Amino acid sequence: MAQVYDRVALIGLGLIASSMFWAMKRSGLAGEVTGYARSDETRATAREIGLCDVVYDDIKDAVRGADLVVLCVPVGVMGPVMAQIADALAPGATVTDVGSVKKDVIEQITPHLPEGVHFIAGHPLAGTEHSGPRAGFAELFDNRWCLLVPPEGADPEAIARLRNLWEGIGANVEEMDAEHHDLVLAVTSHAPHLIAYTMVGVADDLRRVTDSEVIKYSAAGFRDFTRIAASDPTMWRDVFLSNKEATLEILGRFTEELFALQRAIRQGDGDHLFDYFTRTRAIRRGIIEAGQDTDAPNFGRSAGRKL
Numbered sequence: 001m002a003q004v005y006d007r008v009a010l011i012g013l014g015l016i017a018s019s020m021f022w023a024m025k026r027s028g029l030a031g032e033v034t035g036y037a038r039s040d041e042t043r044a045t046a047r048e049i050g051l052c053d054v055v056y057d058d059i060k061d062a063v064r065g066a067d068l069v070v071l072c073v074p075v076g077v078m079g080p081v082m083a084q085i086a087d088a089l090a091p092g093a094t095v096t097d098v099g100s101v102k103k104d105v106i107e108q109i110t111p112h113l114p115e116g117v118h119f120i121a122g123h124p125l126a127g128t129e130h131s132g133p134r135a136g137f138a139e140l141f142d143n144r145w146c147l148l149v150p151p152e153g154a155d156p157e158a159i160a161r162l163r164n165l166w167e168g169i170g171a172n173v174e175e176m177d178a179e180h181h182d183l184v185l186a187v188t189s190h191a192p193h194l195i196a197y198t199m200v201g202v203a204d205d206l207r208r209v210t211d212s213e214v215i216k217y218s219a220a221g222f223r224d225f226t227r228i229a230a231s232d233p234t235m236w237r238d239v240f241l242s243n244k245e246a247t248l249e250i251l252g253r254f255t256e257e258l259f260a261l262q263r264a265i266r267q268g269d270g271d272h273l274f275d276y277f278t279r280t281r282a283i284r285r286g287i288i289e290a291g292q293d294t295d296a297p298n299f300g301r302s303a304g305r306k307l
């Protein structure tokens, strides 16, 4: 594959940065890839496992001369990190991020953007419950969505290059505005994570009270909850604080529906439960029939796939 960027700098060497590194190496889309991590320990691990061509102790050295800088840090520190690198960025460079929230991250980064540097926000919809420099793998983005959120009037050439990079490392790219992104992700990712955290917390309390074997005998659904609830606490604390409005809006709706289901159970209203579950089952079937199941082997090859 033809090279898209000569020098890419990855800031924050965790799951997403390391996956991007291995995927870029697999595809040959980037020349040199530099990296910076805040802690000595992470930098030492990165050097040991060959994560990045050069790992710098100084964040400014890592971004100097880069034509693409990718901010892979928790969403709560995007602004401060951008402030640290601003005066070392090369004119004409593109800055992007991979944060799970877009409106707040854009508001944090934009004030520090030097003249002549492009900024195109991004978010790969792919991850695992693991974090840190050893967690990444080249296939993470294969057949997953990556949403780009360019500001109004963004340079089309800069957008096209970033799109080429993401497509080259396996993702399907769509553009979206920040507010819509944050609402969609509140429904599909942020609220579900909070529900998983809560459910696992409830089970843990129950185990303490009754000494029953909640975890030992948990079936598939609950095991999935425990996987999700093992996700990085810093990342998720920041996501909820950063996407506060949209998450609270979805949680409000969720709570109303939950109360209605609770009432139906208490009152023995089987029709309500049956109708509700029939509606939700149809949604899953619709996703599969429309070829939008990203876990399906043929995802990305069917016509008309849309978010």
Ligand SMILES: NC(=O)c1ccc[n+]([C@@H]2O[C@H](COP(=O)([O-])OP(=O)(O)OC[C@H]3O[C@@H](n4cnc5c(N)ncnc54)[C@H](O)[C@@H]3O)[C@@H](O)[C@H]2O)c1
Binding pocket: 011, 012, 013, 014, 015, 016, 017, 037, 038, 039, 042, 072, 073, 074, 075, 077, 081, 098, 099, 100, 101, 123, 124, 125, 126, 127, 128, 129, 130, 131, 132, 133, 135, 232, 235, 239
């Ligand atoms: N994990 C996922 O499933 C997932 C998926 C898509 C996007 N994201 C987003 O990607 C970003 C990175 O997530 P990750 O899963 O790779 O996390 P991670 O914890 O694996 O890595 C984050 C890295 O950032 C470093 N860091 C934290 N604060 C820093 C600071 N002030 N300066 C420099 N480095 C700092 C941490 O030490 C860590 O090495 C987050 O914004 C997250 O919202 C995560």
Ligand SMILES: O=C(O)C(=O)C[C@]1(C(=O)O)C=C[C@@H](O)C=C1
Binding pocket: 099, 100, 124, 125, 126, 127, 128, 129, 188, 189, 190, 228, 231
């Ligand atoms: O699969 C997982 O472990 C994830 O939680 C990945 C997941 C998601 O909710 O789908 C988590 C956060 C992101 O911003 C994008 C992807």
